[in-house]
């Protein structure tokens with residue numbers, strides 16, 4: 001079945017989908033995005049993803065392309081046309097097409113909107129959960145507005161590639177003070193030496209992941225206490241359990257970091273428990 005993408009008002013064959021060469025997303029990474037999971041034909045935590053999109057747009061003084069209602073209709077239509085029951089949608093808004101100039105284009109420039117959807121294989125995700133992933137650590141070399149979900153992801157691309165070349169699946173950033181920030185495309189959690197579930201506060205230095213927020217709901221429901229505090233690379237390496245969260249994967253266990261075994265080298269029980277409860281607790285919107 002051919003994939004379909006939504007590009008600036010039209011549903012087009014994915015293979016032919018294109019934006020203008022002077023789109024500001026293409027030239028300046030002047031755009032924002034969201035990735036949202038679809039599970040059993042339900043969009044997961046759509047409201048929070050669209051709230052974060054509005055926030056990202058606001059922080060960059062970018063116009064919203066349309067009302068939330070219209071946007072939701074298109075997201076559902078793209079998911080339907082691609083017959084996605086389990087997978088994700090990708091949504092990107094840029095400041096639009098304009099002659100190349102660093103300053104903002106005129107206020108009447110129409111924002112560009114692209115939405116795609118893809119099917120993922122639950123079997124592959126389950127296998128990763130069973131085995132656990134490997135990670136490396138790297139100095140965090142990003143700008144200080146990583147709270148905005150922009151398409152300017154070059155440091156993240158370099159970090160993920162470095163992880164791949166080291167035989168790992170994620171790169172975990174460490175700031176200049178030796179404190180863990182987040183993964184190249186995930187938030188980082190650990191169960192510390194005292195058995196307390198810990199994640200970094202989202203006020204500064206990380207993206208406030210929607211999955212992270214969802215996990216806070218889950219832990220509250222399960223009666224698991226979460227400490228939001230900073231932690232060092234050393235503490236991460238001596239944790240009982242480490243896992244990473246993102247809409248693409250919910251909660252992947254990390255069993256090795258920089259070649260050192262984490263805990264007993266097997267996925268931990270806390271991530272397993274939280275993952276099992278995640279979808280019951282999350283908001284679900286039918287396609």
Ligand code: PDD
Nearest residue numbers: 035184185186187207209210211246247
């Ligand atoms: N990444 N931190 C970073 C830097 C991210 O890129 C992401 C998500 C997260 C987790 O956020 P959420 O739980 O809302 O997915 C944290 C997406 C999945 C991506 O770029 O593909």
